[in-house]
Amino acid sequence: MKKGRQYKEYDLPLTSSNGNKFQVRIRVNDNNPFDFSVILMYQEPQSKYWYILRRYNGKNHTHKNKIEKERILGYHIHKATERYQLRGYNIDGYAEEASTYSNWHDALSVMLYDCNIKIEGKTIYDY
Amino acid sequence: MFQEGIERYVVDTPFGFDDGDSFVIVLKKDEDGWHFTDEGHTLMHLSYYDLDIPSTKGKRRSFFNNILETHNIEDINGELIIRVENEQYGDSLFSFIQALTKITDLSFIRKQHISSLFKEDFKEYMKHIFGDKCTFSYSEPKHDPDGNYVVDCYVDLDRPLLIFALTGDYRCKDAIITCLAFKEWGYTFNSIGVFEESKNISPKVLAQSMDWVDKQFSTLTSAKELMPEYTKKMALC
Numbered sequence: 001m002k003k004g005r006q007y008k009e010y011d012l013p014l015t016s017s018n019g020n021k022f023q024v025r026i027r028v029n030d031n032n033p034f035d036f037s038v039i040l041m042y043q044e045p046q047s048k049y050w051y052i053l054r055r056y057n058g059k060n061h062t063h064k065n066k067i068e069k070e071r072i073l074g075y076h077i078h079k080a081t082e083r084y085q086l087r088g089y090n091i092d093g094y095a096e097e098a099s100t101y102s103n104w105h106d107a108l109s110v111m112l113y114d115c116n117i118k119i120e121g122k123t124i125y126d127y
Numbered sequence: 128m129f130q131e132g133i134e135r136y137v138v139d140t141p142f143g144f145d146d147g148d149s150f151v152i153v154l155k156k157d158e159d160g161w162h163f164t165d166e167g168h169t170l171m172h173l174s175y176y177d178l179d180i181p182s183t184k185g186k187r188r189s190f191f192n193n194i195l196e197t198h199n200i201e202d203i204n205g206e207l208i209i210r211v212e213n214e215q216y217g218d219s220l221f222s223f224i225q226a227l228t229k230i231t232d233l234s235f236i237r238k239q240h241i242s243s244l245f246k247e248d249f250k251e252y253m254k255h256i257f258g259d260k261c262t263f264s265y266s267e268p269k270h271d272p273d274g275n276y277v278v279d280c281y282v283d284l285d286r287p288l289l290i291f292a293l294t295g296d297y298r299c300k301d302a303i304i305t306c307l308a309f310k311e312w313g314y315t316f317n318s319i320g321v322f323e324e325s326k327n328i329s330p331k332v333l334a335q336s337m338d339w340v341d342k343q344f345s346t347l348t349s350a351k352e353l354m355p356e357y358t359k360k361m362a363l364c
């Protein structure tokens with residue numbers, strides 16, 4: 001943990017078999033084990049801009065979907081959607097309630113499964 | 128507001144981040160009394176989007192410090208808290224929410240790519256790469272005592288490296304003219320241009336700069352990613 005932070009951070013760059021660049025980013029709050037985020041990011045080759053595709057969040061805060069006007073209490077998964085992007089909202093502004101994990105380790109496993117991330121000869125925990 | 132732990136109350140408000148997540152606000156008691164805290168969440172949340180406030184210097188840091196000062200917020204190693212004075216819970220909560228909103232807006236500043244912040248980030252990164260070899264806003268003392276041909280970052284190497292922070296068409300043209308002047312004065316040098324946003328440069332100027340500036344990076348982000356390998360390959364470090 002670096003100075004001036006109340007959280008642990010892990011950033012793991014990944015390159016897909018066809019050369020696309022991704023990053024798995026994990027943030028875990030030291031004060032509250034339910035405050036975490038496991039993130040899958042994609043870098044657009046031309047602009048080098050990173051887009052958040054998925055974000056598996058803990059349950060220490062509520063989330064509001066601005067278009068659907070619904071509130072989620074508890075674990076939730078942010079998903080990049082075109083409709084949020086087109087309306088000028090954050091691309092990861094939409095989220096769905098989650099019941100498949102209750103800590104960041106499990107959230108990471110669920111994300112790897114959901115997003116079909118396989119690392120040849122290694123698991124992500126080997127990094 | 129609901130209790131979650133001893134002398135710990137979670138305060139749920141409709142205020143939050145751009146992505147729809149609410150602010151984390153918790154009312155807690157310690158030896159100095161009651162206070163509202165974000166339990167370190169706010170800065171963690173901003174880090175999802177590469178806004179690293181604890182490591183930030185310059186104007187962005189100064190904005191952050193001003194917000195804390197204005198709202199009597201304490202930054203305890205990344206945890207933001209506001210003390211409740213004289214049982215004025217509502218006032219403290221309102222001030223805390225205002226401060227969190229302003230801090231969140233710092234990410235908006237990042238998105239806007241304000242030029243002064245770009246230049247600060249440019250300088251910071253060049254110092255990180257080339258250290259003491261950098262001279263910023265350099266002009267050649269012998270041929271240009273009036274400072275008409277300024278190099279944004281001059282790197283003192285066997286073969287000097289001229290690096291330009293390119294914020295728009297005018298700065299691109301300045302960089303081209305400066306490169307031509309150095310050539311005219313008989314210098315052998317390498318040159319790099321880092322665009323604030325290459326897509327904002329007109330095609331004609333972009334083509335001209337490609338002819339006269341050796342290597343170009345489309346944004347500072349791309350420079351940060353690709354420059355270390357480039358400088359190594361070209362033996363520029």
